[in-house]
Amino acid sequence: MRATAVRAVPLSARSVPSRFDPAGRHRPRSRRWRVERLNRPNSLWGSNGVAFGPDGRLYVAQFLAGQISAVDPASGEITPVVPLDGPVQAPDDVAFGADGSLYIADLPPGRVWRRTPDGAYHLVSDEVTVPNGITCVGDRLFVNEMRVGGRLLELFPDGSRGPRVVAEGLAMGNAMQQGPDGLLYYPQIVTGELWRIPPDGGVPERVAADVPGAVGARFDRDGMLVGVSGGMGGVLTRIDVFGDGARRTVSTGIHGIDNAAFDMANRMYVSSYAGGGITVLAPDGGASVLVPQGLNxxxxxxxxxxxxxxxxxxxxxxxxxxxxxxxxxxxxxxxxxxxxxxxxxxxxxxxxxxxxxxxxxxxxxxxxxxxxxxxxxxxxxxxxxxxxxxxxxxxxxxxxxxxxxxxxxxxxxxxxxxxxxxxxxxxxxxxxxxxxxxxxxxxxxxxxxxxxxxxxxxxxxxxxxxxxxxxxxxxxxxxxxxxxxxxxxxxxxxxxxxDRVEPDPVPGVPGRPxxxxxxxxxxxxxxxxxxxxxxxxxxxxxx
The missing domain is CATH 2.120.10.30 (TolB, C-terminal domain)
Incomplete structure (x- = not known):
């Protein structure tokens, strides 16, 4: 492809908003140079944890941006909910409690937040190292640690007690969910396995091995366990965990899958840490783009x-x-x-x-x-x-x-x-x-x-x-x-x-670039x- 074949998007188009310029009115100035975009601005700066809120919108944690946005699943309209300059630094996963509160895993600083329905922020815990996977079981809150030797913890938002250890020795936990059987299902990224354990604790049980790069454990509306894998292929591993144990793998082609959520019609909304965006996978295998990917x-x-x-x-x-x-x-x-x-x-x-x-x-x-x-x-x-x-x-x-x-x-x-x-x-x-x-x-x-x-x-x-x-x-x-x-x-x-300071990365702990x-x-x-x-x-x- 010759250099002239790279099609530019006219920079003068004021109708294209961006994180840098939400109103779409910004324009670089130069007398000597003509300035054009080679691609359109990004809409979601990395899409990590996703969860449907009580209002029916899909809430997307943008780890790289340091914000959380709500996406209308019908129109794709994006509304910032947790801003860039708020108390949350780098949200990686989200979950909703029974009262409508949004719980946030703020990964690098090791904090877990509660955002109440009226928009107030409360620090739930700063005693979790590299918090990532987060889920609610009724009014109970659980979070795991994305590190080797990590823990799965129950947190108490009312401050009545410190974290309770549910499981230890995780090989990097991530997105988890309660299954139809009432157990907590979670991945171990390093070993490529899916595990489960009762919320009150007990002996962890391995559910599936050979789920390469497993970053999430999700259940669809039919009760099928879906192991979500990051990487180039965007592989989903569907397991009939309550039936004959049969498994089927599907390569979606979505690079760097991070998380997923199912709507009432059993459509799967898939995020990507690598390119942002949201892709919708229908039960019949069809796919559509709700929010296009972009550069982070x-x-x-x-x-x-x-x-x-x-x-x-x-x-x-x-x-x-x-x-x-x-x-x-x-x-x-x-x-x-x-x-x-x-x-x-x-x-x-x-x-x-x-x-x-x-x-x-x-x-x-x-x-x-x-x-x-x-x-x-x-x-x-x-x-x-x-x-x-x-x-x-x-x-x-x-x-x-x-x-x-x-x-x-x-x-x-x-x-x-x-x-x-x-x-x-x-x-x-x-x-x-x-x-x-x-x-x-x-x-x-x-x-x-x-x-x-x-x-x-x-x-x-x-x-x-x-x-x-x-x-x-x-x-x-x-x-x-x-x-x-x-x-x-x-x-x-x-x-x-x-105005915020981006610290240099800490070895072994994910951070913003x-x-x-x-x-x-x-x-x-x-x-x-x-x-x-x-x-x-x-x-x-x-x-």
């Missing part, structure tokens, strides 16, 4: 020699086409991305560098144990060069996984780029500078006084950098250092008026910008 950032962008655009989207690698996004591979923490022929080099917040073959999506681990790597560029010999943010250095990764330090002693390196003479440049997000990497690992200041510089590219005789704090694109002449504002009012970072607005150069010289404030890739072409 993106946090990295690149284009290959044919002009195909790829995005690193935290939980997946996406390929942009026809105004939408196709999932190429599912991976955890995908941030930096750079094209090298048919290969893509990827940096993950989990400290890994992968190479992905675009012909099939296979991932090859190149290096591990890095400290919060972010931006990636292609260096000499096609080697991936990574800004290792947590270690304050820039490293090259060879074919055997060995690391060569190109620069060290940096403060907060975020992205890296090379000019035509193979000189390296690195953006220092907290120091507000762009540094040039000299021979022997020395660095000199190329530009200073920048407001949170992140994405960085070299195009001909100019260096371009995204100043995320100021929401603008700035260009510099390589020869003279002359500075020019190229574009302003970019939809990067949190929406205007929202660190902000990173990346840049790339397309084969035709256009600039590609990851507009992580609205979930799009912007294409900037000279007027």
């Amino acid at each position: 950032g993106p946090f990295g962008v690149t284009a290959d020699a044919a002009g195909t655009v790829y995005a690193a989207d935290h939980y997946r690698v996406g390929r942009l086409a026809d105004g939408g996004v196709d999932t190429l591979a599912v991976m955890n923490g995908a941030h930096g991305i750079a094209s090298a022929g048919r290969l893509l080099h990827l940096a993950s917040e989990t400290g890994e560098v992968h190479t992905c073959d675009t012909r099939g999506g296979a991932l090859e681990l190149r290096a591990s144990g890095l400290a919060l790597p972010t931006g990636v560029a292609v260096g000499a010999g096609g080697m991936p060069v990574v800004a290792e943010t947590g270690a304050g250095r820039v490293v090259a990764v060879d074919a055997a996984g060995g690391l060569t330090v190109l620069a060290a002693g940096l403060g907060h390196p975020v992205d890296v780029a090379f000019d035509d003479e193979a000189r390296g440049y690195v953006s220092e997000g907290r120091r507000g500078t762009v540094l040039r990497i000299e021979s022997g690992g020395a660095v000199t200041v190329f530009a200073s006084g920048l407001d949170t510089p992140q994405g960085l590219v070299v195009r001909g005789g100019e260096v371009f950098v995204v100043e995320a704090g100021a929401r603008r694109l700035t260009g510099f002449c390589l020869e003279t250092g002359r500075r020019r504002v190229e574009a302003e009012a970019l939809p990067v970072g949190l929406p205007p008026g929202i 660190r902000p990173f607005a990346a840049l790339a150069v397309a084969p035709d010289g256009a600039l590609l910008l990851s507009a992580n404030g609205e979930g799009t890739v912007l294409r900037l072409t000279l007027r």
Whole structure:
């Protein structure tokens, strides 16, 4: 596919709202560049736990956004219920109590909340480590922990006592539900199994094994147990647990399934942590999209020699086409991305560098144990060069996984780029500078006084950098250092008026991605910008 075949969505259309701009009135400004979207803004920033509320709407926990929205199952209209700047930080699962209260598993901070029908928030517990799966049995509340050695607990919203342990030794719990037999059914992600136990405790019983990547246990209206699996295939395992035990697997093609809920007509509403959105699966096997998937950032962008655009989207690698996004591979923490022929080099917040073959999506681990790597560029010999943010250095990764330090002693390196003479440049997000990497690992200041510089590219005789704090694109002449504002009012970072601190990820504990607005150069010289404030890739072409 040639670069000109990537169809852009007109940016001037004011009827397209986004998380960054709910009214749909926002528009980047540039005298020198024409700015277009390559895909429409995202509607749900990751869709995790889902549950039908007393009002008949589907409530969707958006872990990546830090909010909860209600979706009308007939129209798909989305209404924020728990806002971005509320007390809940990163909701992962939801359940409704008998009195209509919404209970929320707030995963990274280890809190469980109750939102009463009148909109008041009450902290139920801060004694649960990595709370995830949550369910109500009448007026009783249960939650499990998404960690190895986790617990299944009963919580008491009235504060009458602390958590009661129902089961221990879970291999990462997740979405659970009471079955028709009155028992609690829950998955164990690591072992790929479904288990059950009485709400009052007892000996846990394994119900099913070989449910790969099991992230949820759900019952349909006919009493069939459905094991929900994440991953590329979106596999559902239907088990006649109260009959002959027969099981049937169905591949939905929904990448990164996280959770599901059934309506009274036995339609299954499926969420995706990887791409957001809600898909409805009918009992007869038909499928329809209630809320389309979108980008949850993106946090990295690149284009290959044919002009195909790829995005690193935290939980997946996406390929942009026809105004939408196709999932190429599912991976955890995908941030930096750079094209090298048919290969893509990827940096993950989990400290890994992968190479992905675009012909099939296979991932090859190149290096591990890095400290919060972010931006990636292609260096000499096609080697991936990574800004290792947590270690304050820039490293090259060879074919055997060995690391060569190109620069060290940096403060907060975020992205890296090379000019035509193979000189390296690195953006220092907290120091507000762009540094040039000299021979022997020395660095000199190329530009200073920048407001949170992140994405960085070299195009001909100019260096371009995204100043995320100021929401603008700035260009510099390589020869003279002359500075020019190229574009302003970019939809990067949190929406205007929202001020919260995103902590660095804690190893072993899921967290929201660190902000990173990346840049790339397309084969035709256009600039590609990851507009992580609205979930799009912007294409900037000279007027």
